[in-house]
Amino acid sequence: MPSPTQRALARVPDRLRPFLVRHRRLVKFLLVGSGCFVLTMVINLELKFTVLQHKPVVALTVxxxxxxxxxxxxxxxxxxxxxxxxREVLLFFLVSAVAIGVNDVPLVISRYVLDLREPFVSPFAQEAADFLSGMVVGTFVAMLFRFWAMQRWVFTRLADRPGAEPALVRTTAPEPGYAAPEMPRDVP
Structure with a gap:
């Protein structure tokens, strides 16, 4: 039986399939990131409009x-x-701690350097500036940093490390009638 990823690829137009297969790590990373972006946004707004009303940077950080x-x-x-x-867990949380700081910087600049907060601007302008600086700009810059750092230091396979011998790649024959290209599995 094909994996969920293979079933999803079978629904993708033929001309896009090779690109998605070639960049599958990035595609999966972006899908995970999209879900976590929505989660961050919901939690941030909930905290910001309830218990952390006057602490937007803390709400975004939490x-x-x-x-x-x-x-x-x-x-x-x-x-x-x-x-x-x-080692992976430690590096993941170390990279993530740096990324959280990267994510907070645009909001700090917006709020406390550019003074895009009440009473200097309207409540709507403050919320729009907070969303654009913290959730959009901050998340985008932190995402770029995270992908680069995760791939480089955290989720490296032994075969990808400098000086390592190449690993054998396991492949399986496609299911009968399956038209999507075979996706090789990563060997840890």
């Missing part, structure tokens, strides 16, 4: 930390398919 834990589990099990080594 929301990002929660989404980071979810992101770790999903990236490790699906996007990068890696074992749970202690």
């Amino acid at each position: 929301a990002t930390v929660i989404a980071t834990v979810v992101s770790y589990v999903l990236n490790r099990r699906w996007a990068f398919r890696s074992g749970g080594r202690q």
